[in-house]
Amino acid sequence: MDVMTGTLVEWAMAIRQGDVSSLDVVARHLEQIAAHNVNGMGIRAVIEVNPEALLEAEARDRERRNGFLRGPLHGVPILVKDNLDTADAMQTTAGSVALEGHRAREDAEVVRRLRAAGAVIVGKANLTEWANFLSDHMPNGYSSRGGQTLNPYGPGRFDVGGSSSGSGAGVAAGFAPAAIGTETSGSILSPSSANSLVGLKPTLGMVSRRGIIPIAMSQDTAGPMTRTVADAALLMSVIAGPDPRDVATQGVRWPSREAWLDLGRGALKGARIGVPQAYLEEVPEDERRVFNEALSELRELGADVIECDLPKRDFDFDVLVAEFPAALDRYLATVEPWLPVHSLADVMVFNARNADRALRYGQAIFERAQAQSHLHLADGSYVRARLRDLRESREEGIDRALAEHRLDAIAFVNYYGCAIAAKAGYPSITVPAGYTPEGKPVGLTLTGTAYSDVRLCQLAHDYEQATKHRRPPAM
Template sequence: MSENRLGFLDDSKVLEQSIMELQAAMESGKTTAKEIVMIYLKRIFLYDQSGPNINSIGELNPNAIFEAESLDKERQKKGPRSLMHGIPVVIKDNIDTAGKMRTSAGTLALKDNYPAEDAFLVKKLKQAGAIILGKANLTEFANFMSSEMPNGYSSLGGQVLNPYGLGTIDVGGSSSGSGAAVAANLACAAIGTETSGSILSPSSQNSLVGIKPTVGMVSRSGIIPISHTQDTAGPMAKSVADAVTILSVIMGTDEMDAATQTIPPGVGVDFLSFFKKDGLKNAKIGVCREFYQHLNEEKLKILETAIKDIQGCKAVIIDNLKMPSPQKPLGYDTLFYEFKHGINAYLSGTKPTQVPVRTLKDVIKFNEENKEIALKYGQNHLEMSENTNGTLNQSKYLIELIRDQHYSQKGGIDAVIEEHKLDALLFPSNYGAQLPAKAGYPSITVPGGYTKDGEPMGVTFTGKAFTEHRLVELAYSFEQATKHRVLPKLV
């Protein structure tokens, strides 16, 4: 089928349209949720599954059109449930969705895993009237399978490409499909997950806004885990406003996730009031140059321009700060212990008739038995995790955990922010993401510009625990002052 034969579906109705703009169009009768879904399906056909073949969507919701029709009727009778009513989003394929879409984490062993229940955040999206358009491809096991695996690859889903440079520009990971789909306007927004950089990296690489919330802001119930101390889900969208709108829907207390019990009273209330164009005025932003040292000259120039733009918004830059650091750099040892413990617990709850593996050891064996298709890049991370004993009372794990928590929180981010009375720290893209990841602290990345080859780069604001409101002010102010995001050339 040629594009001309689909010309009755007007792409302009969704291209770069915000949630508020889509809501206004539906309220005025200029479009419907069903039409919006069909336009996105058309674009998925044209750009994701043929033509450029971005390969960002692993599976589509077969009920999406029917759900959209139902929500259109509900709007006519009762009005919209929320700002998300009728808005199509894609969900990273390590987040449980009940019904007719699998949750695979991109691995062959879970290709027939059809959960009986939605993840907590998916329930909240549906309650708000959002439409789950499909599941997004990802780096296999959220980039915890092999140190050799490229961003965006999985044995089940194949390779996700960056719409800003198909095959030439890194798509970022592990929420690769989530980033590529939204960047190419194949969905209004997406949900990604992060253990260390997996929202910030693909958001930056795809010129998006990504919010990695404080651990506990968003429930992890129903998400295939890596680390119970670092994992979080978060929104990926084309604007700060859209990302925050989604965060306000998916956050909240869940009795099945103890971390959500730590949300302070009032956090998340009236997020939309923090969209202030002068949000950077009089803000104090810290720059730690140690996280800039791996940037090439061109990317460093983009960051220097961003710093000048921030100063132009009347913020104060506190430059050349030194982050307190332990003699031994923070590592990934804790993740190997936590992954085995978490994945064994998740697999034990899957249906034996659908999933042929019950433990991490079974997954490794399954991959070996199917190595021609399952082990293109090996599985050394899985093997290293299996070599731990799977319990969390080991002295090495406990020492590393306590050390990581101290040097990332009180002895790290907190120390620098409090000493210099900062509103936030400024990082390039996902460089330095490990520090707030270890701390469980929030970050927001915003499009910061492009290299000569068209590679996007992000500007990332990081703060102390549950300071999302302030980060939103800063990120929105920077976004409105610079407005860097442009469409990928293929669209």
């Protein structure tokens, strides 16, 4: 195994069986970061390396030699996006210089679960600053603190995707076998498909949001970004679960760990996959050809692929803009008292005073959110907008299409269907489907109804194992 091709499942098994030490595995990935993050290809996927990663790896090795394994990720290196709190020597900044020096006092629940399963958090991944909610024209992968993340399949040529840009580019570039990204609308699916990865955007509430710098309480979620569906399912078996401090997780139907890992084969035989033609209109021709080939492959695997009616709606930002100020202010109220920012208004003032560093692309979305911060749950316009989003994305959208055509899932190219699934809070998984003649990765994305996460994994796994499209970038 090497850092470019080894999967999470393979590294975890090798460490568990004593074929390789956690120290060796973590060191190899740190060497790859040193070779190509700032140096070499200059991917800039990692905004900060954990200075205690090697010490943590040695601790996991001692535990294993003493007959103790923490869990299924024992000793394996993982990257987490720089909007997840880590209670260690690393900062949590959402890529913003305004939060430089912020070190969380408590792990995000996702991070806590990763550590409990034995993972070594090897570093924090760069992101489109503030998870792409600062500027209306910021390039994917840029942050004032981390610089510009590049796509290792075509640095400077192909879009890296966002906002979980560093999570995607980092796994593709061999900086870690897996990463955690977050999504409000497209931020896992976009960089996963752009970097030839598997990315799962879970049903809202399947994964705790606590300890994640927020955008919108109604759509935010974390999820896995990996090289295989089995790796994504393994991560979900660890990070999914209840959190009494996150109301979104209450009453959720969580699959068992065994259900996540029971991917099997043959899930596509007899499955009904819908293809909404309206979502193909803006897809470039070379990517559409790859997608059409993927549909043919689905048919060859026994799926019934049919056209389905799913209206392509232009969802607005009203709900996100309304929820953002309160969500961010709540988070910033917990940061160190000596930091200069404790509210959205504080961040905007800091940015204006440090415009040469902080505002290369402006802060138009922040300005809109602050101007409309009077919107709240007592304001009828917010409630109407939220209920409209739910109705159009669920009853009149995904659920109607699934029911009318008796579908198991709806297929999209890359992240083109991300908005409707995000508004609904429904799951989507993207899996490598091939490459354009220029070498640009293309993903096949499957979307389902609430809590169909495991079913989507099974369908995607069947396609992945039969086609084996993914290949690592030339580093």
